[in-house]
Structures are given as structure tokens and as C-alpha cells.
Amino acid sequence: MNKTNIYQQRRNTLAKQMLSKTGGGIAVISTAPEVARNRDSEFPYRHDSDFYYLSGFDEPGATLVLKVSSKGQLESHLFCRPKDAEREIWDGIRLGPEAAPEVLGVEFAHSNQSLDQKLSELLADQEAIYIRLAESAEADRRLRHWMKQVRGQSRSGINPPSEFHDVECLIHEMRLFKDAHEIDTMRKAASISARAHVRAMQVCKPGMREYQLEAELLHEFRNSGAQSVAYNSIVAGGANSCILHYRAGSTELRSGDLCLIDAGCELDGYASDITRTFPVNGKFSGPQRALYDITLAAQEAAIAMTKPGNTFMQPHEAALQVLTQGLLDEKLLKLADYGSLENAIETGAYRRFYMHRTSHWLGMDVHDVGSYRESIEGIAQDEKPWRILKSGMALTIEPGLYIRPADDVDEAFWNIGIRIEDDAVVNDSGCELISRGVPVKADEIEALMKS
CATH class of the missing domain: 3.40.350.10 (Creatinase/prolidase N-terminal domain)
Known part of the structure; x- marks a missing residue:
């Protein structure tokens, strides 16, 4: 057609x-x-x-x-x-x-x-x-x-x-429901963005500035045929990685810090949206690796729940389970204060370290349109059930952890901000991740940066 x-x-x-x-x-x-x-x-x-x-x-x-x-x-x-x-x-x-x-x-x-x-x-x-x-x-x-x-x-x-x-x-x-033409365009946009993230990881080294990595992203976007960014690129080194909507600035990228890049191109009117977090010097420290692996496990749990018949919130709930358990394991939350994992989730204890949802719709707009709740007449909006996922819907999957300095937090974890985000299209058997052209496992990231 x-x-x-x-x-x-x-x-x-x-x-x-x-x-x-x-x-x-x-x-x-x-x-x-x-x-x-x-x-x-x-x-x-x-x-x-x-x-x-x-x-x-x-x-x-x-x-x-x-x-x-x-x-x-x-x-x-x-x-x-x-x-x-x-x-x-x-x-x-x-x-x-x-x-x-x-x-x-x-x-x-x-x-x-x-x-x-x-x-x-x-x-x-x-x-x-x-x-x-x-x-x-x-x-x-x-x-x-x-x-x-x-x-x-x-x-x-x-x-x-x-x-x-x-x-x-x-x-x-x-x-809200993408046709074959739209999904094909979004695949191409995600592929371009993935290459841009790979490029940024490959050139990153201590002493560079955030805006220099942003320039590498923009070069790959335009050189690959994308017309624009889908949103203002986030390139955040060190403590800046704990600022959710930080803009790429002039901060120097330092050895021992992480760099969080949340960036995607727009191609033929359709957005991509990818986030990766990696060590500036190419090697995760122990605390960084511990939190990174927790975040990745949370994303994998959310991906497994992103399938037809589940609600929009079920991937988020699956990610919360893993993130909150990880915070307890690393003593960032103390089990004695909450008594159980369920109570820590119920009371929102995780929110000081994870304050956003795991997904949003994706399409022509990076935060795309469409109701997140089912349309049922006679029920108040906030009481309507969450939307049932169906084939053709596209959404992001992006858990994160953001550890700011605090008296009750081990200093080894201070200023570690991690987010891992991929683009998913729901299909009949589950979902297709269209943005995995860039490494996501910690070992793979380290190997890419070493090479």
C-alpha cells in the first residue's frame, strides 16, 4: 500500500x-x-x-x-x-x-x-x-x-x-494501534537511535563534556536520515544522572562516574526513545554494577509481562517487585523498617529512588496519545481499570534507580543514576523489542567500550 x-x-x-x-x-x-x-x-x-x-x-x-x-x-x-x-x-x-x-x-x-x-x-x-x-x-x-x-x-x-x-x-x-507501515518506520527510527548510542559509548572517555557526546548522537541521527530528535537529548554525567529531565550541558565526564544517555531520533514523523547508562571509563564499579544489574533484571521482568491480555500497569508492577527487592538487598531500604517486600511496595518506600512509571505509549509523539485506562461509561476516570495491552500497541519499558546523597545511604552509592529503556511493540506472542541494536547487558557494554 x-x-x-x-x-x-x-x-x-x-x-x-x-x-x-x-x-x-x-x-x-x-x-x-x-x-x-x-x-x-x-x-x-x-x-x-x-x-x-x-x-x-x-x-x-x-x-x-x-x-x-x-x-x-x-x-x-x-x-x-x-x-x-x-x-x-x-x-x-x-x-x-x-x-x-x-x-x-x-x-x-x-x-x-x-x-x-x-x-x-x-x-x-x-x-x-x-x-x-x-x-x-x-x-x-x-x-x-x-x-x-x-x-x-x-x-x-x-x-x-x-x-x-x-x-x-x-x-x-x-x-494507539500501529499499522505495519508505522511499525516499520518505528523499527528504522529505533535502529538509527541504537547506532547513535553505540557511537556515544565508543567515543566516550574521561575528560569529554556532555555536549560532545550529544554532538555524536546528533551526527548519527542526521547522517542516517532522521529529520530531527524526538525530544531534547539527555546526556548526564555523575550526579546529573539523578536529574530525570537533565539537558546535555558542559559538565566534564569523569573517570569513575556513570553517564546516562536518554536520546532518540524522529524519522518520518515517528519517535524512538532509548536510554542506556554506562561507565565513563568503560568499567562499572561494584556498587554501580550491583544497581545496574537490579535495574536490568527489573526491565526483563517488565518485558516478560508486556503481552496481550495483561494491563498497562502489570509490567510496572513486575519492575517494582524487582527494584524494591534489590533496594532491600543492597540495604538502601531497611527490611526492619517495613517488615516485608509487600509492605515496602505498598507504602511507596521505593519512591525516593524510583519516582516514575515504567512505561508510556510511543508513536508519532514520544509520549504518545491514547488513554491509559479503559473507556467505560458511568465510571469515574480514576476508577476505570487500566488499559488491556493488545497487538499493535507500542510503549517504552524503562525502569530506573536514582541514588542521591543522604545520611542514611551508604556513600558508595551516592550520585548513581541508572535508567535502561527500550521500545516495545506488542504482538500476538508477547512483544518485539525494536531498540536492542545497542548493548544492554553490563558485560556487553564494557566489551563494546573496550573495543
């Missing part, structure tokens, strides 16, 4: 949901705006994920409108920037509305300058409109303007939509 057909199929799937829910209607999805970086330049442009998921179009200034009749007939309208020879000299070639139908497989394309006028026509006599509810003040203003234009035609017997629905709920449920 070519890419155009993929996006057409997704639009058709959304149209069927709209037909089932409200007997048709209008869906309006705009892409992300350009954002100024400073006085005369913008941040590198990145499309809106929902918009791209349905259109495959990555230019700014665009809006997709889907009109679904009561008989299920779909009209796709793309509003995009018109061709402009002067601006294209400065900013690059635009697709333009004339070429869009053939290239993107939409039925109609228009200049984005006609959006307000055309929307008032498309909204006329529609029962329901699907939009992003409470998206922004500007989006609300534009919706009020469109509705006002339609209401102005009431004496002609034309009425505006009377029902408002959140289009994100429908799109995000679709995005």
Missing part, C-alpha cells in the same frame, strides 16, 4: 466513526503553527501529529476538513498555502492547492486564505462538528466566527451545528 492510500484509509476510518456516533458531520483539524525563536527566525517547523496522521502533509498553515454525509460519503478538503513565487525563493517550494488532490489523495484543495469563507459553507446544516475542544483562545475565536457566519443565514433556513464533539478522542484511539 502506498502512503497516499494509508492516509486515505485513516480518513475513511475516522469518517465511519463519525457516521456511527452522530450520523455524519464535519471534522476540522489544523496543523501546528510556526513559532518564532527570536526576532527574525523561527524554530524548525514540526507538523501537528494528528493532522499529519490523516493527511501526510507537513507544510505549515494548513487545515484538513472532513465532511461526512448521513449516507457515509466522505469529502476531504485541504486548505493550504497558495503557490507564491516570491515567498518560495525565500522559504522553499510549496505544494499548493492545485497539486494537493493528486499528491495527497484529497477530493478538494483550497487556498488557506479562503478558509473562513469556505468553512461557513461547509458547516451549513450540519448536525455535528468535531474539533479540538478548548484547544486555544485563537481556535475558539475562529470557531465562534464560523458559527456566527452560519447563524447569519438562519432566515434562509440554514442552521449551524448543534453538537460539538472532541475529535481527538477518535483520532487518538486510532493512533
Whole structure:
């Protein structure tokens, strides 16, 4: 299946949901705006994920409108920037509305300058409109303007939509399940990121700066064809490894310290997300190795529970068992204070050393969309059961331990931060780890760095 057909199929799937829910209607999805970086330049442009998921179009200034009749007939309208020879000299070639139908497989394309006028026509006599509810003040203003234009035609017997629905709920449920094209792209992204992590391990040596390792990652990402990072890379040496969202800075990487790298590229709109922790000098110390092996065992326990039929939380619960037992074994938690492993978990004793969950969804966004709980009517959100894992879901598996200096902690463990993260796609037999192109066992890491 070519890419155009993929996006057409997704639009058709959304149209069927709209037909089932409200007997048709209008869906309006705009892409992300350009954002100024400073006085005369913008941040590198990145499309809106929902918009791209349905259109495959990555230019700014665009809006997709889907009109679904009561008989299920779909009209796709793309509003995009018109061709402009002067601006294209400065900013690059635009697709333009004339070429869009053939290239993107939409039925109609228009200049984005006609959006307000055309929307008032498309909204006329529609029962329901699907939009992003409470998206922004500007989006609300534009919706009020469109509705006002339609209401102005009431004496002609034309009425505006009377029902408002959140289009994100429908799109995000679709995005939660990855098709073969998406999984293939994510495999390629993870492979590139794995090579970047290998590169960083191979060049790392005492005396380097964090930003120098970040440069190695970025080189491998772009040199391998990735368009961008999926998120700001974390390169954290020594005590910085205990800061969860630390940015690569100028700290010197010292012999005897660990380096934690959490970095992934974005390829063709899809994210990868890998974390590895390794010794700057290529050899784990005794305390470092002890905590590393505990963390890896926790990840292996979580991987074993990542399979269809289990809940989203079961891998996390499996990791907690191993991590908390390891903390007790290493006397970072004292059994006498809690009485049992179960009580240490129940009371959250582990949280001072492990304060995040083991997984999150992964896809077009690094923290991808989709509810973590089952959708059951009549039950409060926080009482709904955790989501059942199914084939096609993609998620990270990333346990960690972060030991900060404290009076009741053996000084040998101070400033050791460890996280091990891989990307998993749930399949019929369990899950596929798509990011294991970089070593994960301590012996393998040491061997790679030695070579």
C-alpha cells in the first residue's frame, strides 16, 4: 500500500466513526503553527501529529476538513498555502492547492486564505462538528466566527451545528494501534537511535563534556536520515544522572562516574526513545554494577509481562517487585523498617529512588496519545481499570534507580543514576523489542567500550 492510500484509509476510518456516533458531520483539524525563536527566525517547523496522521502533509498553515454525509460519503478538503513565487525563493517550494488532490489523495484543495469563507459553507446544516475542544483562545475565536457566519443565514433556513464533539478522542484511539507501515518506520527510527548510542559509548572517555557526546548522537541521527530528535537529548554525567529531565550541558565526564544517555531520533514523523547508562571509563564499579544489574533484571521482568491480555500497569508492577527487592538487598531500604517486600511496595518506600512509571505509549509523539485506562461509561476516570495491552500497541519499558546523597545511604552509592529503556511493540506472542541494536547487558557494554 502506498502512503497516499494509508492516509486515505485513516480518513475513511475516522469518517465511519463519525457516521456511527452522530450520523455524519464535519471534522476540522489544523496543523501546528510556526513559532518564532527570536526576532527574525523561527524554530524548525514540526507538523501537528494528528493532522499529519490523516493527511501526510507537513507544510505549515494548513487545515484538513472532513465532511461526512448521513449516507457515509466522505469529502476531504485541504486548505493550504497558495503557490507564491516570491515567498518560495525565500522559504522553499510549496505544494499548493492545485497539486494537493493528486499528491495527497484529497477530493478538494483550497487556498488557506479562503478558509473562513469556505468553512461557513461547509458547516451549513450540519448536525455535528468535531474539533479540538478548548484547544486555544485563537481556535475558539475562529470557531465562534464560523458559527456566527452560519447563524447569519438562519432566515434562509440554514442552521449551524448543534453538537460539538472532541475529535481527538477518535483520532487518538486510532493512533494507539500501529499499522505495519508505522511499525516499520518505528523499527528504522529505533535502529538509527541504537547506532547513535553505540557511537556515544565508543567515543566516550574521561575528560569529554556532555555536549560532545550529544554532538555524536546528533551526527548519527542526521547522517542516517532522521529529520530531527524526538525530544531534547539527555546526556548526564555523575550526579546529573539523578536529574530525570537533565539537558546535555558542559559538565566534564569523569573517570569513575556513570553517564546516562536518554536520546532518540524522529524519522518520518515517528519517535524512538532509548536510554542506556554506562561507565565513563568503560568499567562499572561494584556498587554501580550491583544497581545496574537490579535495574536490568527489573526491565526483563517488565518485558516478560508486556503481552496481550495483561494491563498497562502489570509490567510496572513486575519492575517494582524487582527494584524494591534489590533496594532491600543492597540495604538502601531497611527490611526492619517495613517488615516485608509487600509492605515496602505498598507504602511507596521505593519512591525516593524510583519516582516514575515504567512505561508510556510511543508513536508519532514520544509520549504518545491514547488513554491509559479503559473507556467505560458511568465510571469515574480514576476508577476505570487500566488499559488491556493488545497487538499493535507500542510503549517504552524503562525502569530506573536514582541514588542521591543522604545520611542514611551508604556513600558508595551516592550520585548513581541508572535508567535502561527500550521500545516495545506488542504482538500476538508477547512483544518485539525494536531498540536492542545497542548493548544492554553490563558485560556487553564494557566489551563494546573496550573495543
